[in-house]
Amino acid sequence: MSQIGVxxxxxxxxxxxxxxxxxxxxxxxxxxxPLSNLSVVTSGTQLxxxxxxxxxxxxxxxxxxxxxxxxxxxxxxxxFSEGRxxxxxxxxxxxxxxxxxxxxxxxxxxxxVARRGVEQSINANxxxxxxxxxxxxxxxxNVLRIQVDFANGFSDQYAPQEIDxxxxxxxxxxxxxxxxxxxxxDAFSGAGEIKQVTIFNGAAVTVVLRTDYVEL
Amino acid sequence: xxxxxxCEPMAVNTAALIGGGLGLLKQxxxxxxxxxxxxxxxxxxxxxxxxxxxxxxxAAAEQQQAMKESNLSPKAEAxxxxxxxxxxxxxxxxxxxxxxxRKTYLPFVVVAGVVAIFYAxxxxxxxxxxx
Numbered sequence: 001m002s003q004i005g006v007x008x009x010x011x012x013x014x015x016x017x018x019x020x021x022x023x024x025x026x027x028x029x030x031x032x033x034p035l036s037n038l039s040v041v042t043s044g045t046q047l048x049x050x051x052x053x054x055x056x057x058x059x060x061x062x063x064x065x066x067x068x069x070x071x072x073x074x075x076x077x078x079x080f081s082e083g084r085x086x087x088x089x090x091x092x093x094x095x096x097x098x099x100x101x102x103x104x105x106x107x108x109x110x111x112x113v114a115r116r117g118v119e120q121s122i123n124a125n126x127x128x129x130x131x132x133x134x135x136x137x138x139x140x141x142n143v144l145r146i147q148v149d150f151a152n153g154f155s156d157q158y159a160p161q162e163i164d165x166x167x168x169x170x171x172x173x174x175x176x177x178x179x180x181x182x183x184x185x186d187a188f189s190g191a192g193e194i195k196q197v198t199i200f201n202g203a204a205v206t207v208v209l210r211t212d213y214v215e216l
Numbered sequence: 217x218x219x220x221x222x223c224e225p226m227a228v229n230t231a232a233l234i235g236g237g238l239g240l241l242k243q244x245x246x247x248x249x250x251x252x253x254x255x256x257x258x259x260x261x262x263x264x265x266x267x268x269x270x271x272x273x274x275a276a277a278e279q280q281q282a283m284k285e286s287n288l289s290p291k292a293e294a295x296x297x298x299x300x301x302x303x304x305x306x307x308x309x310x311x312x313x314x315x316x317x318r319k320t321y322l323p324f325v326v327v328a329g330v331v332a333i334f335y336a337x338x339x340x341x342x343x344x345x346x347x
Contacts (some may be wrong), residue, residue, distance in 0.1 A: 109287075189296070
């Protein structure tokens, strides 16, 4: 499959497809990511629900391998699945920009494994545990500490700065060790498999984007 | 004033209905191919190819072939395996101590057998009394 449509300026666009594509491209690899909302529903299952531009860009950076430097453009080529899934799909995107880029969808094979990316809020002075994820993304401004439980049975407390250092040690990251200002915990990096993390939150709400894979 | 005699019956869009039905049939075959519950082969004859295109058999066979050739990325495979480590308790049936990993209906079968034997014996006794 190739081009599936064109975004309208400052408007929400809906693409109804009879398949879930593996990759979803907005514009070209040299286009600024203009989205402020991304929702994907396949066969009645909500796969993606990302409601902030910062998190969508962080996800795109994670998927593409980010480049160092603030003004370098990152392609919005987000991964939706492991291959094309032949099931009814609705992709909803909100274009907050003034441009009208084309939208493309392509795959490298046929599969039944989809990727999920959904948000969860942690209230002020509360904590939340995330298990069996591919990656979690969050703004570390209000985060006090993170308990990381590795699959080998070892667990330790990490400061937000250490989470950034841990991520950038094994992944491409921005100069601050983050992805578009968001800290990222990668469950399957060279640091060893991470089974669970508990994020202890401070003064204000923190929204966490969690990704994993699911068999449809 | 309304003239009811001039009311026409509601038009039925037959083409859309047939199209929808064939679409459902095709989706069912694609789902079966994806789950692996049924194996599909590509039709070889001309008539078979025509019917296969309509029913979705050809598409299902092609999907199954492509799925065999497609590999998961290491991260997706690791994540799915990680989730697989979780043992989800199975509801329904009985478990004999510990966490149920597989539901069994053996106790129901045993009880049903005992009840069946009991009633069979009663019947035989009753029939004896009548004679």
